[in-house]
Amino acid sequence: MLCQEIYRKVINCRGGWGIAGTPLHAAVSKGHLSCLQVLLAHGALVDCIDVKAQTPLFAAVRGKYLDCVLALLGAGANPNGNSSNNCSPVLTAAREGDVEILKELLKHGAEVNSRSKVLLWTSSARVSSGPLYLAAVYGHMECFKLLLLYGADPDYNGTDAKLLSSIKHPKTVLEMCLRHGCGVEYIQLLIDFGANVYLPTLIIEKSTKQNEAVELLLRERGNPKALMSQCRLAVRRYLKKINKIHCIDQLDMPTSLINFLQYKPAPATVL
Numbered sequence: 001m002l003c004q005e006i007y008r009k010v011i012n013c014r015g016g017w018g019i020a021g022t023p024l025h026a027a028v029s030k031g032h033l034s035c036l037q038v039l040l041a042h043g044a045l046v047d048c049i050d051v052k053a054q055t056p057l058f059a060a061v062r063g064k065y066l067d068c069v070l071a072l073l074g075a076g077a078n079p080n081g082n083s084s085n086n087c088s089p090v091l092t093a094a095r096e097g098d099v100e101i102l103k104e105l106l107k108h109g110a111e112v113n114s115r116s117k118v119l120l121w122t123s124s125a126r127v128s129s130g131p132l133y134l135a136a137v138y139g140h141m142e143c144f145k146l147l148l149l150y151g152a153d154p155d156y157n158g159t160d161a162k163l164l165s166s167i168k169h170p171k172t173v174l175e176m177c178l179r180h181g182c183g184v185e186y187i188q189l190l191i192d193f194g195a196n197v198y199l200p201t202l203i204i205e206k207s208t209k210q211n212e213a214v215e216l217l218l219r220e221r222g223n224p225k226a227l228m229s230q231c232r233l234a235v236r237r238y239l240k241k242i243n244k245i246h247c248i249d250q251l252d253m254p255t256s257l258i259n260f261l262q263y264k265p266a267p268a269t270v271l
């Protein structure tokens with residue numbers, strides 16, 4: 001069909017049933033990699049949007065089609081999707097627990113503290129949800145750790161100033177994890193990645209389910225971090241600031257130090 005001018009000229013036009021999208025959206029939403037490649041080769045725009053401002057990459061992430069995600073990123077798709085969309089590829093992958101897709105998005109420079117424009121209602125507080133928060137409440141530990149490794153802010157409380165101003169007491173991820181009864185391993189990781197352990201004030205409330213996590217937090221408040229951990233946080237914060245957090249493996253330093261910076265356990269010593 002694309003050999004004929006009459007079809008070629010509508011290659012980027014929206015249509016179809018349901019959410020009107022382009023042919024690229026249609027191909028990607030069913031995971032048809034070869035159709036995607038043909039369309040791109042004939043001039044389909046990689047970041048065209050459907051009526052909900054969703055890009056083909058967003059559709060591929062939602063459909064969990066890793067091969068399509070890779071093809072689109074390889075063709076230069078914006079890893080953050082379109083800013084008019086309420087959601088983002090990173091938020092969707094974090095919520096769905098798609099660790100491989102999430103890794104590809106982050107490797108291609110997606111914003112790890114991706115903002116959400118949607119407010120969530122919780123028991124008593126309105127919070128702005130970010131990828132870290134979604135990974136925690138949906139119980140996706142691997143995604144949670146991956147986000148932190150790529151520099152997610154452990155004190156994330158939403159990034160949209162206008163949104164934040166409409167919330168009386170914005171909660172950090174740590175507070176939300178305590179409220180939702182996320183496992184103690186989530187709390188431990190947040191602490192290891194430098195969350196402010198003095199921020200949550202709610203831990204005295206009866207609504208807090210998990211005593212183990214609260215005990216951990218209280219213990220942490222009494223014990224400052226070891227100097228080594230402080231150094232790791234400082235180095236990682238700096239790398240994040242200069243957009244080089246994904247380059248730790250390339251640093252010119254001993255493997256044991258690189259592993260330490262990446263929170264990898266030291267290999268067992270062979271006697």
Ligand SMILES: *[C@@H]1O[C@H](CO)[C@@H](O)[C@H](O)[C@H]1NC(C)=O
Pocket residue numbers: 047048049078081082083084
């Ligand atoms: C979002 O889509 C609109 C319309 O296609 C486009 O003009 C704009 O540049 C896109 N924004 C981003 C961040 O991709």
Ligand SMILES: *[C@@H]1O[C@H](CO)[C@@H](O)[C@H](O)[C@H]1NC(C)=O
Pocket residue numbers: 155156157164170172
């Ligand atoms: C969000 O958290 C940061 C700490 O990381 C804090 O400095 C900031 O004041 C908080 N924002 C609001 C609106 O509470």
